[in-house]
Amino acid sequence: MRKNKLFNWIIMGIFLLLASSPLYAEDGSHDTLSTVIQVMIAITVFFVIIVLWLVMVYSEKNDTEGSGLKKFFGSKKPVSVEEEEKLLLDHEYDGIRELNNRIPPWFNAILYGTVVWAAAYMIYYHVIGSGNVQEEEYAEEMRVAAMQHEALASSGALIDENTVTITNDVADLNKGKEIFDKNCAACHGVDGGGIVGPNLTDNYWIHGNDIKDLFKVVKYGVAAKGMPTWEKQLTPKDIQDVTSYILVKLHGTKPANGKAPEGDLYE
Amino acid sequence: MNVEKFSYDNQYPKLFALATIFWGVVALLVGVTIAIQLYVPALNLGIPYTTFGRLRPLHTNAAIFAFVGNAIFAGVYYSLQRITKARMFSDVLSKIHFWGWQLIIVAAAVTLVSGITTSKEYAELEWPIDIAIAVVWVVFGINMIGTLMKRREKHIYVAAWFYIATFVTVAVLHIGNSIELPVSFLKSYSVYAGVQDALVQWWYGHNAVAFFLTTPFLGLMYYYLPKAANRPVFSYKLSILHFWTLIFIYIWAGPHHLLYSALPNWAQSLGTVFSIMLWMPSWGGMLNGLLTLRGAWDKVRDDPVLKFFVIGVTAYGMSTFEGPMLSLKNVNALAHFTDWVPAHVHVGTLGWNGFMTFGMLYWMIPKLWRTKLYSKKLATVHFWIGTLGIVAWVIPMWWSGITQALMWKEFTEIGLLKYPNFLETVLQIVPMYIIRSIGGTLYFTGLLILVYNLFKTIKQGSFVPEEEAEAVPFDRTPEPVKYGMIHRYIESKALLFTALVFLAIIVGGLVEIIPTYLVKSNIPTIASVKPYTPLELQGRDIYIREACNSCHSQLVRPFRSEVERYGEYSKAGEYVYDHPFLWGSKRTGPDLHRVGKKYSNMWHYLHMQDPRQMSPGSIMPRYPWLLEWDMDKESIPAKISAMRTLGVPYPEGYEDQAIADLEKQANEIANDLIQNGIDADPNKDIIALIAYLQRLGTDIKNEVAEK
Numbered sequence: 002m003r004k005n006k007l008f009n010w011i012i013m014g015i016f017l018l019l020a021s022s023p024l025y026a027e028d029g030s031h032d033t034l035s036t037v038i039q040v041m042i043a044i045t046v047f048f049v050i051i052v053l054w055l056v057m058v059y060s061e062k063n064d065t066e067g068s069g070l071k072k073f074f075g076s077k078k079p080v081s082v083e084e085e086e087k088l089l090l091d092h093e094y095d096g097i098r099e100l101n102n103r104i105p106p107w108f109n110a111i112l113y114g115t116v117v118w119a120a121a122y123m124i125y126y127h128v129i130g131s132g133n134v135q136e137e138e139y140a141e142e143m144r145v146a147a148m149q150h151e152a153l154a155s156s157g158a159l160i161d162e163n164t165v166t167i168t169n170d171v172a173d174l175n176k177g178k179e180i181f182d183k184n185c186a187a188c189h190g191v192d193g194g195g196i197v198g199p200n201l202t203d204n205y206w207i208h209g210n211d212i213k214d215l216f217k218v219v220k221y222g223v224a225a226k227g228m229p230t231w232e233k234q235l236t237p238k239d240i241q242d243v244t245s246y247i248l249v250k251l252h253g254t255k256p257a258n259g260k261a262p263e264g265d266l267y268e
Numbered sequence: 269m270n271v272e273k274f275s276y277d278n279q280y281p282k283l284f285a286l287a288t289i290f291w292g293v294v295a296l297l298v299g300v301t302i303a304i305q306l307y308v309p310a311l312n313l314g315i316p317y318t319t320f321g322r323l324r325p326l327h328t329n330a331a332i333f334a335f336v337g338n339a340i341f342a343g344v345y346y347s348l349q350r351i352t353k354a355r356m357f358s359d360v361l362s363k364i365h366f367w368g369w370q371l372i373i374v375a376a377a378v379t380l381v382s383g384i385t386t387s388k389e390y391a392e393l394e395w396p397i398d399i400a401i402a403v404v405w406v407v408f409g410i411n412m413i414g415t416l417m418k419r420r421e422k423h424i425y426v427a428a429w430f431y432i433a434t435f436v437t438v439a440v441l442h443i444g445n446s447i448e449l450p451v452s453f454l455k456s457y458s459v460y461a462g463v464q465d466a467l468v469q470w471w472y473g474h475n476a477v478a479f480f481l482t483t484p485f486l487g488l489m490y491y492y493l494p495k496a497a498n499r500p501v502f503s504y505k506l507s508i509l510h511f512w513t514l515i516f517i518y519i520w521a522g523p524h525h526l527l528y529s530a531l532p533n534w535a536q537s538l539g540t541v542f543s544i545m546l547w548m549p550s551w552g553g554m555l556n557g558l559l560t561l562r563g564a565w566d567k568v569r570d571d572p573v574l575k576f577f578v579i580g581v582t583a584y585g586m587s588t589f590e591g592p593m594l595s596l597k598n599v600n601a602l603a604h605f606t607d608w609v610p611a612h613v614h615v616g617t618l619g620w621n622g623f624m625t626f627g628m629l630y631w632m633i634p635k636l637w638r639t640k641l642y643s644k645k646l647a648t649v650h651f652w653i654g655t656l657g658i659v660a661w662v663i664p665m666w667w668s669g670i671t672q673a674l675m676w677k678e679f680t681e682i683g684l685l686k687y688p689n690f691l692e693t694v695l696q697i698v699p700m701y702i703i704r705s706i707g708g709t710l711y712f713t714g715l716l717i718l719v720y721n722l723f724k725t726i727k728q729g730s731f732v733p734e735e736e737a738e739a740v741p742f743d744r745t746p747e748p749v750k751y752g753m754i755h756r757y758i759e760s761k762a763l764l765f766t767a768l769v770f771l772a773i774i775v776g777g778l779v780e781i782i783p784t785y786l787v788k789s790n791i792p793t794i795a796s797v798k799p800y801t802p803l804e805l806q807g808r809d810i811y812i813r814e815a816c817n818s819c820h821s822q823l824v825r826p827f828r829s830e831v832e833r834y835g836e837y838s839k840a841g842e843y844v845y846d847h848p849f850l851w852g853s854k855r856t857g858p859d860l861h862r863v864g865k866k867y868s869n870m871w872h873y874l875h876m877q878d879p880r881q882m883s884p885g886s887i888m889p890r891y892p893w894l895l896e897w898d899m900d901k902e903s904i905p906a907k908i909s910a911m912r913t914l915g916v917p918y919p920e921g922y923e924d925q926a927i928a929d930l931e932k933q934a935n936e937i938a939n940d941l942i943q944n945g946i947d948a949d950p951n952k953d954i955i956a957l958i959a960y961l962q963r964l965g966t967d968i969k970n971e972v973a974e975k
Binding site for chain 2: 089090094095096099100101104105111116119120122123126127133136138142143146149150158159
């Protein structure tokens, strides 16, 4: 029996050393806080193991052979209600008897599993990691949000009929021409002189001449006049580009065969 | 050895049991009332003393310390004598314990509704009552340990291990958390400030759950469940394992109440990992309870006592699984400050504490009165109504908690808060509040059935104050300690056992609290954070008096959604002069840490007069008395000097100038209000409260400005 005990203590000592050695392997560049953290973790691990160890070693009566470890993980099968007499302990309290059933293996597995997980968690975040867990998470969350914001801004998703402005950017206007030629020219003519749709080059406008007005017409369409809704096909940025192209490039040109003015005159 | 004749004292188990029933009715009635107030704010009848902020601590204190507390004492006084084969140590101590505890409860009820509170959850009582609690608790401890010392059983049964842990730990927690500096007879400030106060408070608060609501009830379970089922306890081995791991690990888990807060990260992580490790030790109790019923499940079918125990133990298992899950940081990021937390708590309190208590009473009262239960049928009806009540309470609160959390965090496609107006998220869950109050009412109805049933039982029986018993004293010659029998040895030494329990429970608290206190880098100071002005300090005390922190947090968590909604997230250094901290634990209303300068003085004035003037549909009660009550200026010098003692850097002699400064600032605010057409009086409470609210969270902005 004594030999077993000694053996168990040695095993525990090795385990403790293994568990705590990475904590001290860091270089000397730490401030007080991380030193404290390391000591905390070491103490934590130490006490958890001590407590579990005590329980493990002494949790059984002295009636079976083998070491603490063996007894603890013991091979005894769970005992049925009929056979339980064998497991009854020899004491009773006010008529209450106690059995000494084995601890379910899944119970031990999860218990020690969580202990290992806990040690890994602390080491991962506070020994390997910087320990500034929530500050880093916050910075990451804000970085992702900023990236999304940027993407939205460049895709023009932040643009709508209330915020839209004319863009004079050459690339934007070229993109606008591309969109116009592909989607609008069929009705308004490549030169904007108007075919089925009205002339876009003169000073007469049916729904207003502001970029915001044009944006709205393109986005939602004008069902009564056969102008389709474009918001499902063009992004807000596309609509900004194409309406800007109309106002900057097409408007004021005098295409041959331009359609007669429609709507009100805007000077 | 000779058989000794003695008698068990049934008098105090009886008194405690009756007190349990009485305070149970009170606690639940107040609970139902405040549940309804959440959707009918006018139910306070316009009276300060019945307003949510004051009734909520009354409910929690009455439920925990009056109802559950008396149930623990009833159960312990009855069972301890029998498992030790000894009469309680001293009838005088029993008497002091019983009447002292009831007096404390009455004092608590009176002070809490009067707004006399420290604001620290489940530790709201002011310092004279704190001292009384400590004294009475120690009386209980002496009575218990004394009984163990003169026991006639050689070994201490597992139920008593849990009783010992309860006594030792609650004493440590209560004293540790209640260290406060009195300003006057009924006012004190916590010696801890800000982050440290938060850590100490939740070390206490979490372990009040552990050692007032959990360990004593596990002890009771180990006595009453096998007695009622007439079955042996499933596993002695498991008892040892889960007892020691439970008490050791529990104490560390407090910081899980402060995840994503200004608490240092390492302490938060300890809170998380220890909560996860707590899962199996908690379930050990559940397993030993449920598996003890092996071979007795047929009895469960027709014995209401066992029915209550089964649901009670199952509820314990559920909430001790939910607890570790809520302690995972990603789950907590969602659930904290929402209704999910009260849902979690009430699975434990209604299911575990309530049902275990009911089962115990149905079993014990007939025993004490030498009769049978008046009606098994009524007890079964109580069981079903109660179970339905729990379900109708908890499910809507889970639903509402998740709804709130998702609404608080949701962004639109273009990166704006989907529900920028907090009120929208409140109105969404009002139907859930209504269903919850119905659940509470059902549960309360069940308790009334119990009252009737036990009243009838008592009437048909005859009480036996002294129950004759006999036992052989155990052989006190020391036995050699043998390997494999060490625990058996410890069980035979009451004082040694108590000392080991003390060691196991003291480690976690010390490791977490001491570094937070001593290591400077844990609380980085912020130069622009200055002490409160006298008027603001006064306003802060009004905030505490009205328990605004029952519904409003003062902690912006480091999430994009919160920063977007409230402003910069809260830093540890901002709270260094907050004695006590006021982070709160629930957002029934929005966070207030950055409310300073967000609204005009007039807005606050009108909002306090009637919140619905400014926020139509708001469920906040009106506070018209703040506009009428005179400010307590005389207490200011004493408060300033107390704060200086606690380390707040008011200059020497500032006391003499404080009242003048207070009046100057009050006049400025009143003048601003008057200019806006409000007939304001600078001497009223409202002025101080506005001053405080306008200051909240603004110091850090000055730092940015200085840069």
